[in-house]
Amino acid sequence: MKKILIIGASGQIGSELTPFLRNIYGSNHVVAADCFFPLKGELAEGGPSCKIDATNAQEIADAVKKYDIDAVFNLAAILSAKAEESPMLGWNIGVGALLNCLEVAREFNTALFTPSSIGAFGPETPRMNTPQDTIQRPKTIYGVTKVTGELISDYYFQRFGVDTRSVRYPGIISNVTLPGGGTTDYAVEIYYAAVKGEKFYCPLQAGTLMDMMYMPDALDAVVQLMEADPSKLKHRNSFNIASMSFDPEMIYTAIRKRIPDFVMEYKQDEVRQRIADSWPDSMDDTCAREEWGWNPNYNLETMTDDMIKVLREKLK
Numbered sequence: 001m002k003k004i005l006i007i008g009a010s011g012q013i014g015s016e017l018t019p020f021l022r023n024i025y026g027s028n029h030v031v032a033a034d035c036f037f038p039l040k041g042e043l044a045e046g047g048p049s050c051k052i053d054a055t056n057a058q059e060i061a062d063a064v065k066k067y068d069i070d071a072v073f074n075l076a077a078i079l080s081a082k083a084e085e086s087p088m089l090g091w092n093i094g095v096g097a098l099l100n101c102l103e104v105a106r107e108f109n110t111a112l113f114t115p116s117s118i119g120a121f122g123p124e125t126p127r128m129n130t131p132q133d134t135i136q137r138p139k140t141i142y143g144v145t146k147v148t149g150e151l152i153s154d155y156y157f158q159r160f161g162v163d164t165r166s167v168r169y170p171g172i173i174s175n176v177t178l179p180g181g182g183t184t185d186y187a188v189e190i191y192y193a194a195v196k197g198e199k200f201y202c203p204l205q206a207g208t209l210m211d212m213m214y215m216p217d218a219l220d221a222v223v224q225l226m227e228a229d230p231s232k233l234k235h236r237n238s239f240n241i242a243s244m245s246f247d248p249e250m251i252y253t254a255i256r257k258r259i260p261d262f263v264m265e266y267k268q269d270e271v272r273q274r275i276a277d278s279w280p281d282s283m284d285d286t287c288a289r290e291e292w293g294w295n296p297n298y299n300l301e302t303m304t305d306d307m308i309k310v311l312r313e314k315l316k
Contacts, residue, residue: 001071001226002029002070003031003069003070003071004021004025004030004031004069004070004073005033005069005073006018006031007034007052007060007072007074007075007097007101008034008054008077009032009033009043009049010032010036011076011077011177012172012177012178013075013115013218015176015177016174016176016177016215017075017219017222018030018032018042018046018047019042020223021223024223027047028047028048029047030048031048031049031063031069032049033049033050033052033063035051035053035054035076037049037050038051048067050066050067054074054076054101055092055093055100056100057100057103057104060072060100061104061108064104064108070109070111071110071112072104072110072111072112073112073222074098074101075115076093076097077115078093078142079142079185080119080142080143080275081183081269081272081275083140083145084140084275087141090141090142091144094141094142094145094148094149095145098114098149098152102153102156102162102164105156105163105164106160111162111164111165111226112153112164113164113165113222113225114149114153114237115166115167115169116150116237116238117142117146117168118130118169118171118279119138119142119183119275119279120138120146120147120238121134121138121278121279121280122135122136122137122138122139122143122278123137123139123277124137125137127281127282128280128282130240130282130283131240131284132235132239132240132286136150139278140275140278146168146238149166150237151237153237164236165225165226165228165236167221167225167238167240168238168241168283169213169218170211170212170243171183171184171185171187171212171213172184172212172213173187173188173213173214173303174215175191175215175306175307175311176215178192183275183279184210184212186202186203186248187212187246187251190202190251190255190264191304191307191311192311192315193262194255194259194308195259195308195312195315199263199265200264200265201266201267202248202252202264202265202266202267203267203273204273205248205266205268205273206249206266207247208273208276209246209247209282210245210247210281211242211243211244211280211281211282212243212245212246213242213298214243214296214298214306216298217243217297220296220297221288221294224292224293225239228291228292228293229292232291233291233292234287235287239285239288239291239294240283240284240287240288241283241296242283242296243296243298244296244303245282246300248264250300255304255308258304258308259308
């Protein structure tokens with residue numbers, strides 16, 4: 001990768017991936033783009049930026065030409081719980097924007113990264129150590145768009161030779177950008193409540209296991225996959241990647257070790273619970289480890305140490 005265009009740069013992943021990539025490839029080699037413009041802070045000041053509505057293919061093409069892009073990172077998305085409120089918006093962003101990116105990538109011979117998700121699985125999928133290749137029958141519009149995205153990305157690779165690559169992200173936990181309507185958001189919100197000294201109302205039931213990942217590992221995964229030798233990639237769209245799996249009681253216990261007076265109560269959100277119940281408890285990421293050397297650095301304990309340390313400084 002020499003020149004990178006990040007679409008959706010102000011989102012949860014994009015807001016951290018942009019400076020991360022600029023640090024690796026050079027500030028002027030990573031273009032931050034979003035429909036919410038002008039961008040602010042490092043996104044605007046740390047390198048080039050532009051306005052892109054991902055549902056407008058011409059705007060994507062214009063940016064690719066203007067900045068001589070050779071790799072597009074399509075991070076435009078409506079997260080799971082929000083997409084259930086507006087299914088057509090979820091489809092138009094999840095699939096329509098991707099098709100635009102695929103056509104631009106085909107025309108201009110760029111690589112394309114589009115994240116998938118554990119949401120691509122459904123209740124018929126094996127829940128424990130979910131295999132790389134298994135049944136995918138999601139029951140949310142978010143999941144349907146992710147399965148569609150995996151299939152159409154593989155099609156563009158096989159039919160047109162477009163260098164498409166993707167990972168199935170678990171829930172991502174960040175200390176920088178607050179989440180925006182995802183089922184796994186509680187695992188970010190709980191740390192904020194704990195550091196602020198507030199009672200936390202958990203929207204999921206005790207015992208609801210889900211795969212999670214700390215943002216630094218999520219960012220590393222993107223670079224590792226996009227820099228991987230293409231001849232070794234058998235799956236492309238999309239690789240299971242995993243780091244840790246826990247339920248609300250486990251994360252609560254980890255926080256209480258560090259903040260003993262922290263209090264959590266359960267107040268179930270039926271929509272989020274239904275979605276969480278259809279997702280895997282843990283994923284088997286053997287293929288990612290074997291094909292491109294995936295290896296996370298954080299677990300629940302080391303992540304909790306870092307989250308609390310950073311948030312205490314940030315919120316004081």
